[in-house]
Amino acid sequence: MSEAETPLPGGRVGGAVRVGDTVRRPTGAWTPAVHALLNGLRAAGLDGVPPVRGVDEQRREVLGWVAGRGVARDEVVSNALLADGARWLRRFHDAVAGYRPDGEVAWRHGTRALAPGEIVCHNDPAAYNWIVDGDRVVGVVDWDMAGPGVALDDLAFVAWMSVPLRRADLPVSVAARRLALLASAYGDVAPSAVLAHVQVRMGMAADRIEAGQRRGDPGLLNLAAIGEPGRTRAALVELAAREPAIVAALRAG
Numbered sequence: 001m002s003e004a005e006t007p008l009p010g011g012r013v014g015g016a017v018r019v020g021d022t023v024r025r026p027t028g029a030w031t032p033a034v035h036a037l038l039n040g041l042r043a044a045g046l047d048g049v050p051p052v053r054g055v056d057e058q059r060r061e062v063l064g065w066v067a068g069r070g071v072a073r074d075e076v077v078s079n080a081l082l083a084d085g086a087r088w089l090r091r092f093h094d095a096v097a098g099y100r101p102d103g104e105v106a107w108r109h110g111t112r113a114l115a116p117g118e119i120v121c122h123n124d125p126a127a128y129n130w131i132v133d134g135d136r137v138v139g140v141v142d143w144d145m146a147g148p149g150v151a152l153d154d155l156a157f158v159a160w161m162s163v164p165l166r167r168a169d170l171p172v173s174v175a176a177r178r179l180a181l182l183a184s185a186y187g188d189v190a191p192s193a194v195l196a197h198v199q200v201r202m203g204m205a206a207d208r209i210e211a212g213q214r215r216g217d218p219g220l221l222n223l224a225a226i227g228e229p230g231r232t233r234a235a236l237v238e239l240a241a242r243e244p245a246i247v248a249a250l251r252a253g
Contacts, residue, residue, distance in 0.1 A: 009070060015060075015219075016142075022053060024060040025144070026219070030108040031061055034143050037099065037120055038063075046095040048088060048131070048139045066139030068131035077127045077162060079181055080135035085158065086185035088137045089125055093151045096120050107147030108217075109208045114148050121149035126161035144219075155186060155194050156201035165198055168238045175242075176249035191250050195243065199236055206232045 005017040005024070015026045035052045042049050051064035071077060077085070096119050104113045114120070122129075123145040131139030160166050163178045176191070183191040206229035212220030223229070 009072075018065060021065045023050070023063045023065055023141070024056060024058075025063070027055060027059055027061050028108065028144070028217075029106045030144060030147075031055075033101065033105045033107055034146050035061070036101065037096075037146055038143060040099045041092070041095055044095040044098065046092060048137060050139065050141060050143075063141075066131045066141065068133050068138045071127045071130050071132060073128040075127065076164065077130075078135055079178065081127070081130075081132060081137070082162060082178060083181055083185035084135060084137050085125075085127060085130055085162070086155075086182050088130075088140065089122075089154055089158065090186045092122065092125075092140070093119060093154070108145055109147055109212070112148065118148045118150060120146055121151070121154045122146055123149060123153065124157065125154050126158055128161070152189070152193065152197045153201050153204075155182070155189065156197040157205070158182060159194050160198050160202050165195075165239055166232075166235045168235070168242070172242065172245045172249050175246050179246070180250060192247060195246060195250070198239065202232055202236055205229070206236075 003020045005019050008016040008018055008023065017024050038049055038052050042051065048066070050066050053062040053064060056062050099120060100114055101120075104111050109123075122140065122143060124142055125140060129140055129142045130137045131141060159179060159182060163175060163182060164170065165175060165179075179191040179195055183189050183194055209220050209223055209229040209232075213224060
């Protein structure tokens with residue numbers, strides 16, 4: 001008798017279910033690269049990485065269940081949790097710095113090799129992909145967007161989604177304080193550098209979504225139903241208008 005499947009919340013790109021102590025998700029050409037990455041990170045001793053358990057009879061990937069609380073997409077996490085997420089991100093980037101696949105690799109957003117100075121980024125490391133215990137990150141999930149980039153790409157994504165700079169109603173003073181907290185917890189980066197990279201990173205995200213929709217990627221087509229990437233592009237215009245005030249608040253301390 002097969003175990004019951006429980007659809008998991010979130011997952012707008014699509015299709016995650018819990019089966020016993022596993023999570024099953026749709027696969028694609030990128031899955032072998034992602035599984036190799038996860039295995040490499042666990043071998044390097046990085047905490048919070050779900051174990052790979054293969055592929056099931058429906059050709060879904062099988063990952064180990066990570067116990068804890070999932071963060072809602074629109075939840076504004078506490079300062080303490082935001083800082084812990086930044087510290088986890090730094091541990092991930094330190095661990096993945098030694099992971100360099102040979103040659104060209106098929107990732108979700110295209111097939112290519114790592115360029116000099118690049119790492120394999122998570123590319124979707126916002127709080128809604130954290131599994132938490134109180135103010136501590138105990139797991140990070142949804143690795144299917146992983147691929148080449150620079151560390152600042154992941155930091156800017158967290159700033160956009162989880163500071164959250166994407167919200168026009170976030171007071172300038174709060175945006176500046178939480179950006180500074182994010183940068184300080186991560187270490188060796190200026191909050192102004194993270195802010196400046198948000199337009200680059202999220203513009204890239206919008207371009208990738210559009211390209212995936214043109215390719216017919218089912219998961220990225222799901223995002224069209226919530227207005228993406230047009231919604232992100234409009235929010236970036238709003239952020240550009242607020243950026244001078246945020247920069248001034250960062251300078252004022």
